[in-house]
Amino acid sequence: MRITEHSSAADFSDTPYGRQLLRGFRLLLFKPELEAEFRRFLDRQARGAQRVAALLLIVAVGGYLYAERVLVPHDDPQWLSRLTVLRLVELSPGVLVLLLSFFSKTYQARANQLFPMLLVLIGVVAAIIDIQYELAAQPYAFRYGAGLLIISSFFFLGMTFWHSLLCALSIVAIDVFMASQILPSDRLPEHWIAVSYYLLLLVIGAISRYVHEYSQRQQFLMRKLLGWVAAHDALSELPNRRSHDEALRQRLAQARRDDVPVSLLLLDLDDFKAYNDRLGHPAGDALIGEFARLLASFARRPLDQAARVGGEEFALLLYDCTEDAAQQIAIQVLAALRRQAIAHPASAQGRVGVSIGIATLQPGQNAGQLYSAADAALYRAKQAGKNRFAGPDELPAAG
Ligand SMILES: Nc1nc2c(ncn2[C@@H]2O[C@H](COP(=O)(O)OP(=O)(O)OP(=O)(O)O)[C@@H](O)[C@H]2O)c(=O)[nH]1
Helix, strand or coil, X not given: CCCCCCCCHHHHCCCHHHHHHHHCCCCCCCCHHHHHHHHHHHHHHHXXXXXXXXXXXXXXXXXXXXXXXXXXXXXXXXXXXXXXXXXXXXXXXXXXXXXXXXXXXXXXXXXHXXXXXXXXXXXXXXXXXXXXXXXXXXXXXXXXXXXHHHHHHXXXXXXXXXXXXXXXXXXXXXXXXXXHHHCCHHHHHHHHHHHHHHHHHHHHHHHHHHHHHHHHHHHHHHHHHHHHHHHECCCCCCECHHHHHHHHHHHHHHHHHHCCCEEEEEEEEXXXXXXXXXXXXXXXXXXXXXXXXXXXXXXXXXXXXXXXXXXXXXXXEEECCCHHHHHHHHHHHHHHHHHHCCECCCCCCXXXXXXXXXXXXXXXXXXXXXXXXXXXXXXHHXXXXXXXXXXXXXXXXXX
């Protein structure tokens, strides 16, 4: 894969992000692993907005409550107490969300599961309040809260389109059910007008949220793809030097915490200049690709990493791996390359070989020092005749 100004999603079909772009996502759903990653991204993006929404709910409902109790005259105290209780129930999820969002890590991780339920709860209470107003035929009425919630379920709250749609439909359905149960039949036509207004808001909200989420998903994939391109080498498709350096630092820190050994193999294809000169640059490129695939098959565990760190130079980072185990892996790499028997017209053994330097993390060593130790071992392997590995102490062994 080469990155050019004419690159398209098809050029990145070797990455999960490119594959998803190519496959499309009209139903606003990615493959499961990517979907989980997207949900986390959505959740992080919406955290601030969720707090603002909770605050808005508290202020708005608190304002209505104040107006209903203090400013607007009502002649039925029982009705007013019922309304006050409903308003307090409507307001409480706002307080809960606000408190949890600041103090609970579990909530922060689960916010997008809790939010739809709270939203439907508030929507149902708002619908009951609407119906109570209709029932009482009050001259002054703070109504249509359910409509506002339907429209807000599609925005700001970090819920996916499908969750929002489900919430909004549930609010409308519960509203219709409750109205049919509570309101006398002569009041129902007036309520159906409110429901038609809710449905209109639902359609407008759903269309806007669909378009918005589609572009959010596109943006997410493009960002991820950009990150992938910055961290990988285009020819071998392995992580590049920058990402190897980052991985090395991370693994060393983790290894110290876990108290496990880490080994680093540096591998350099032998007489590569001569290979290029005799067979041409494209053949050299193909050899880099072939060796990269072979090396990647030795990064078997999740925290291992094979990377291309220079022209014909590679690194194999092995987590929880002692020096002896690293030597065994080096022997296996040499054997695998020997089995492939790639012809090299200018090498002593007539086939492509590789020199390997091994270093294992020592107490007090940092990433740079470990890399230098592996590089020094690689130099010794080259000096001793190539196509072999060398560790820090022992004599280089031929492959
Ligand atoms: N085809 C191709 N060649 C590359 C690439 N990157 C670096 N090279 C070539 O790799 C060669 C490396 O040559 P040297 O550093 O002399 O190493 P060598 O010939 O392998 O010699 P030893 O390491 O001593 O065995 C140079 O000729 C570079 O042009 C690449 O991406 N593709």
